Amino acid sequence: MGTVVNPPELENPSVDDVLADAARHNRNADPSQNATMILNMGPQHPSTHGVLRLVLEIDGETVLSCAPDIGYLHTGIEKTCEAKFYQQVVPLTDRIDYLSPMTNNLCYCLAVEKLLQLEIPERAQYMRVLLNELTRLNSHLVWLGTHAMDIGALTVFLYCFREREDVLRIFENVSGQRMMTSYFRVGGLSMEPPLDFYDQVRSFLKIMPERIDQYQNLLSGNPIWVNRTKGVGHLSAADAIALGVTGPPLRASGVDWDLRRDMPYSGYEKFDFKVPVSQDGDVWARYVVRLEEMRESVKICLQALDGMPEGPIKANAPKVVLPDREQMKTQMESLIYHFKIVTEGFTVPAGEVYQAVESPRGEMGYYAVSDGTSKPYRVHMRNPSFATLQALETMCKGRLLADVVAVIGSIDIVLGEIDR
Template sequence: MAVLTDPFDTPVLKARDPQNPSLEEVAADSARNNQDPAGDQTMVLNMGPQHPSTHGVLRLLLEIDGEAVISCSPDIGYLHTGIEKTCEAKFYQQVVPLTDRIDYLCPMTNNLAYCLAVEKLLELEIPERAQTLRVLMNELTRIQSHLVWLGTHAMDIGALTVFLYCFREREEILRIFEAISGQRMMTSYFRIGGLSMEPPIDFWERTRKFLKIMPEKIKQYEDLLTGNPIWFGRLKGVGYLSPEDAIALGVTGPPLRASGVDWDLRRDMPYSGYEKYQFKVPVSKDGDVWARYVVRMEEMYESVKICVQAMDRMPDGRIVADAPKIILPDREQMKTQMESLIHHFKIVTEGFAVPAGQVYQAVESPRGEMGYYVVSDGTAKPYRVHMRNPSYATLQALETMCKGKLLADVVAVIGSIDIVLGEIDR
């Protein structure tokens, strides 16, 4: 049936009541406001700080035009606890547990960087066995950190299975950490001058067993992800970072190597005897999220190789340097020898004086260059401790990687740079 309309039915013009506009008027206003002839209206989207895919309390202010990101500025500091200030009030040996809490995914790497810096100030010689154990623990830490990265990154993209598999293997590493130090995450296993204790008897067998199965497991993750068209589509070509930009913005670690810059402190400025190990430094020229994925997966294989070499060449001997005024004596000695008791008492109550000077020691953490700048004024407490953290610099490159790309890619990019907010805010 045709609808009959009255050709003379013009709208009745009636005065608008500003206090009480009619529904039609509101709809018309809304339609007029949404008209955007020049296309220049943007929206500011607040991502975080409590957002599951920002990996901590990162807040991003995203200016978006439709789905495209125009600018992206990180707002950090939610986890700032003033660790650098706290260090100034502690004895040198008391700072070690604080360093665990900076980057909670690689506590041993933090311990190592700090201990190396103070040992450089003290000019201490570390025994071969302690150095080898340090390398072994550092590479295990790298594997477990990369496992967390892979699990959470895959979960952000939508592959939940990988997360569960990764945490299964990570659990075994954490159990090894617990066996060796008594703690799963905040290990504080390293000491200035060596290590806190000799590993337990079953440590060797357990680690061997783990290192034997680990390459197969990494292969399993790759089987789940590498050939997956969704994974490939979400990662390939996303978040490009050129090598020039990467260097200019201070990016280090896997993101830098994924951009084609062949730089790894373990090989190029070796510490703790890394020059004695055979390993490759994976580099990719693509510079996208996919390249970062590939580089980190390769790194896990290399870390397993370094661990195996460290187990094979593990020398006998002491695990602490021969410096009774710096290193706590053996429990047995402390209870039977007067001299050791005095040293124990002095170290615990007064600490030990460190010669005045300043050092900067950088190590390759799972996320990149982690550097400790320690200034001593000759007393038993550090005058200033500054941490150069890889995530902090990498976060500056986020805008370059996200600009002009889609909003959904921001999540993929954040996952790929593997930030830890604990070390950014400190």
């Protein structure tokens, strides 16, 4: 083969680039020598976590270049948002990242609340933090289970989904839905949590630290797991920043940056937690960082439960927040507000905001533009998976084909939020 020219550093080749490269490499290839080969992976491949399609040029087992091809799940959510009232967008946000619906709900609600300059009661903030950390646990459990399964450790999957079921039961109890929760509203929460909610969360948090130890026992000492992850898919801190990588992969590359701590929102400044950072930048480091994050999430949940203040769960803004059922049935004014919000929506002063939160996958940002009407003029989602996917080529180049699967698992992408 001989004449492989490395493309410039950090450039994401397109599918056509990869095909052209392969054609160039093979033009003068001696048939007795190893020629390169194009391999199409996905979009129905089980280890691409959805509908990611990769076009890889491989030389034997070595990946020479790799181009992601996305858009198979594009549903035009941003366009749909423009035709809905502000409160009707909340259920759409669930569908973007179906593994962390609460994080999406929160980020959107915070953005609109920022546009409205609305103060949220402390209890609603604590509930939001609590549910967001449970969402992080839920998402990381799915990540660990599927990631381990991709690499061949099937048992972990069953253990993780056992605990995930507990989290989904909590979500079902609090919101009525297991996955598409839509529990947060602009101005607070949709309803009071049920009476047994706190006990249910507490009993889950009690078993969780021990369960995380179990996962660690199953994997960390396993020589197959160690060999498949250590030193694989290396990403340096500078490359991670240049390629827009956020969240656990960024922290695993040694950049100490967590929006919950560094640019707090929804009352995160009141919580005491550590931000796990690793300097290794490989698949193993991402695994260690996420496991530590799960432990920290349990601590944050406990703090939220212990410090849960008394008080309302909705802001006192009758023009924005739907009144209680009781009030709506008995007070004329509340009935009028209810009718107006449901039929006409609420108007939001003109302006633009960008609100970012730390989702389980990294920085999730909502950019909302209002023109003063009751429908958003523009809603844009900055999704962590979309940016992180750009680093795939840098992490996979020169590695074995089997490592691509490990790397995809380690960046924990959700195609729903990449394609939107």
